[in-house]
Amino acid sequence: MSLQDRLGQRAVGVSSAGVLQERLAAVGEPGAGTAHPVSAVPVSSTVMNSRRNHRRAYDPLAAVRRRAHEALLELLGPQLYEVSADDEELARRVREALPEVLSREETALTAGDRATAMRQILDEILGHGPIEPMLRDPEVTEIMVNAWDRIYVERYGHIHEADVAFMDEQHLRRVIDRIVSRVGRRVDESSPMVDARLPDGSRVNAVVPPVALDGAALTIRKFSTEPYVVDDLIRFGTLTKQTADLLRACVQGRLDVVVSGGTGTGKTTLLNVISSFLPADERIITIEDSAELRLAQEHVLRMESRPPNIEGRGEITIRDLVRNALRMRPDRIVVGEVRDGAALDMLQAMNTGHDGSLTTVHANSPRDSVARLETMVLMAGMDLPIRAIREQIAAAVDVVVHLSRLRDGTRRITHITEVTGMEGDVVTMQDLFVFDYRAGTDQYGRHNGQLISTGLRPKFIDTLADNGVSVSPELFGRVGSHV
Ligand SMILES: Nc1ncnc2c1ncn2[C@@H]1O[C@H](COP(=O)(O)OP(=O)(O)OP(=O)(O)O)[C@@H](O)[C@H]1O
Numbered sequence: 001m002s003l004q005d006r007l008g009q010r011a012v013g014v015s016s017a018g019v020l021q022e023r024l025a026a027v028g029e030p031g032a033g034t035a036h037p038v039s040a041v042p043v044s045s046t047v048m049n050s051r052r053n054h055r056r057a058y059d060p061l062a063a064v065r066r067r068a069h070e071a072l073l074e075l076l077g078p079q080l081y082e083v084s085a086d087d088e089e090l091a092r093r094v095r096e097a098l099p100e101v102l103s104r105e106e107t108a109l110t111a112g113d114r115a116t117a118m119r120q121i122l123d124e125i126l127g128h129g130p131i132e133p134m135l136r137d138p139e140v141t142e143i144m145v146n147a148w149d150r151i152y153v154e155r156y157g158h159i160h161e162a163d164v165a166f167m168d169e170q171h172l173r174r175v176i177d178r179i180v181s182r183v184g185r186r187v188d189e190s191s192p193m194v195d196a197r198l199p200d201g202s203r204v205n206a207v208v209p210p211v212a213l214d215g216a217a218l219t220i221r222k223f224s225t226e227p228y229v230v231d232d233l234i235r236f237g238t239l240t241k242q243t244a245d246l247l248r249a250c251v252q253g254r255l256d257v258v259v260s261g262g263t264g265t266g267k268t269t270l271l272n273v274i275s276s277f278l279p280a281d282e283r284i285i286t287i288e289d290s291a292e293l294r295l296a297q298e299h300v301l302r303m304e305s306r307p308p309n310i311e312g313r314g315e316i317t318i319r320d321l322v323r324n325a326l327r328m329r330p331d332r333i334v335v336g337e338v339r340d341g342a343a344l345d346m347l348q349a350m351n352t353g354h355d356g357s358l359t360t361v362h363a364n365s366p367r368d369s370v371a372r373l374e375t376m377v378l379m380a381g382m383d384l385p386i387r388a389i390r391e392q393i394a395a396a397v398d399v400v401v402h403l404s405r406l407r408d409g410t411r412r413i414t415h416i417t418e419v420t421g422m423e424g425d426v427v428t429m430q431d432l433f434v435f436d437y438r439a440g441t442d443q444y445g446r447h448n449g450q451l452i453s454t455g456l457r458p459k460f461i462d463t464l465a466d467n468g469v470s471v472s473p474e475l476f477g478r479v480g481s482h483v
């Protein structure tokens with residue numbers, strides 16, 4: 001989904017009164033907190049393409065911080081930003097020097113102001129600058145730094161512009177360097193894109209010029225400190241208790257499950273949750289681009305792909321890892337996301353005795369996920385006829401679980417779809433559960449609906465029974481009868 005679309009969703013949030021208003025007001029969202037419809041919000045506070053000249057809320061300590069920063073730079077010199085500097089040593093020196101610097105400040109500061117300024121300056125120098133508080137804020141799920149002075153955050157599924165900025169482009173670059181150097185990576189003109197992780201597991205992507213045309217950009221995907229468990233997702237309305245039970249049966253009954261959805265719809269989170277249904281006595285191998293899965297089982301082997309080094313050598317792809325995993329006697333293979341020719345190896349694994357494997361695919365609908373798999377298999381360059389590819393898909397994949405982020409900001413399963421086989425050249429599918437949009441929205445714009453049964457009885461019930469797992473036929477009752 002484009003940022004513009006997301007911002008469109010945000011506008012919906014702003015226009016709905018009540019809880020969302022309060023939440024927006026609480027984060028200082030301009031124009032929020034009032035009951036005005038979007039059209040009544042002054043143009044300068046609605047989202048425009050360029051916010052560069054947008055005036056931030058008055059920050060009385062900004063000037064103090066800037067002066068203190070300059071004074072510190074003079075006092076401590078370039079060591080302040082040496083990437084290799086020992087963080088603890090640097091923190092000690094800054095803590096020692098700061099009270100002295102602040103005491104020279106002409107603006108009268110209360111004890112409270114002084115403490116706030118101290119903390120902000122420490123954040124700016126030692127931590128991640130103005131985004132440090134957002135990193136600590138459990139309500140923030142994503143931080144998007146489009147430019148040093150344009151920062152967006154996602155809270156409760158809605159995107160807002162944050163009223164903070166880095167001091168300048170250099171400040172943002174120093175923070176990026178600090179993050180990526182910690183994981184032994186670097187980012188510069190010759191390798192202008194980098195993925196990294198923060199110590200808390202948050203996923204970081206940084207892009208710098210010449211690839212990023214308007215200066216460095218940083219995207220941080222945060223994960224809840226405690227990974228979500230199935231009860232959390234039921235509470236959020238992502239799925240119902242009954243559909244959670246169904247997914248548990250599918251995983252325990254060794255069906256091959258593909259979780260599909262757009263960017264940031266919660267695919268990895270759901271994959272993690274359904275992976276928790278894997279029996280503890282099975283040997284599980286996880287394969288990811290950046291290790292995000294956190295499985296609780298003991299018998300888990302985790303593998304992570306590796307980008308090429310600076311000379312362009314040494315790359316280990318997901319595909320290499322899937323092939324290698326097959327030689328490691330896995331009971332189950334969990335692949336974080338297939339996005340290229342690895343799909344072929346994954347399908348082959350599913351079709352050759354590694355039933356019960358799980359993965360995610362970036363797609364816009366369950367049907368689209370089959371089309372995406374087809375395209376990805378073609379990327380493997382094996383020149384397979386389309387029909388053969390479709391047969392592989394139809395034979396391998398049993399269930400597609402599709403996620404969407406709805407207009408109210410919630411992330412929900414909108415389809416649980418069975419892949420039933422082939423008819424002619426077409427892979428046949430049937431929806432078992434779909435999200436009930438007909439239930440409408442409440443006064444705050446939140447969806448009232450949930451996943452309801454389509455009334456169709458899945459063919460995989462027999463496979464489940466063969467694998468010793470039974471599901472109550474009542475689960476697949478008449479349309480709308482399922483609560
Ligand atoms: N069901 C959910 N309800 C609320 N928040 C969720 C849910 N699932 C995931 N999230 C949050 O949404 C964000 C995105 O989740 P996740 O990384 O699982 O998405 P994704 O689809 O795998 O993204 P990507 O396409 O970037 O791989 C995370 O901050 C996560 O904590």
Ligand SMILES: [Mg+2]
Binds near residue numbers: 267268269337
């Ligand atoms: Mg993901």
